Amino acid sequence: xVLVDPWFPFIHRADRYNLGPNGGILTAVxxxxxxxxxxxxxxEKRQATTKYVLVDTPGQIEIFTWSASxxxxxxxxxxxxxxxxxxxVDTPRTTSPVTFMSNMLxxxxxxxLLPCPCV
Numbered sequence: 001x002v003l004v005d006p007w008f009p010f011i012h013r014a015d016r017y018n019l020g021p022n023g024g025i026l027t028a029v030x031x032x033x034x035x036x037x038x039x040x041x042x043x044e045k046r047q048a049t050t051k052y053v054l055v056d057t058p059g060q061i062e063i064f065t066w067s068a069s070x071x072x073x074x075x076x077x078x079x080x081x082x083x084x085x086x087x088x089v090d091t092p093r094t095t096s097p098v099t100f101m102s103n104m105l106x107x108x109x110x111x112x113l114l115p116c117p118c119v
Contacts, residue, residue: 033069083116
């Protein structure tokens with residue numbers, strides 16, 4: 001599993017640049033994208049012994065889906081290996097129609113824009 005936070009802890013980014021939580025997460029994801037070649041190298045090194053790789057991104061899906069860095073990360077993975085995007089919905093928070101539709105629109109956006117299947 002590849003986690004973004006150990007590479008660029010968003011709390012430290014928020015404190016260092018005087019940002020709120022979302023600004024810290026966005027900065028961490030942007031910095032992570034600038035070094036994503038290192039992640040690809042790490043995956044390549046472990047390719048013989050690893051069947052699956054999970055990449056967990058921090059924070060809210062909006063930060064990842066609406067930023068250029070989210071697209072860079074996803075497209076980099078999809079160009080290198082068979083890639084599937086898993087969009088996990090927080091079901092207890094999806095009780096209202098507005099929240100449900102918001103989640104479905106995010107999933108549709110990913111499905112339409114990215115070069116990999118979305119489940």
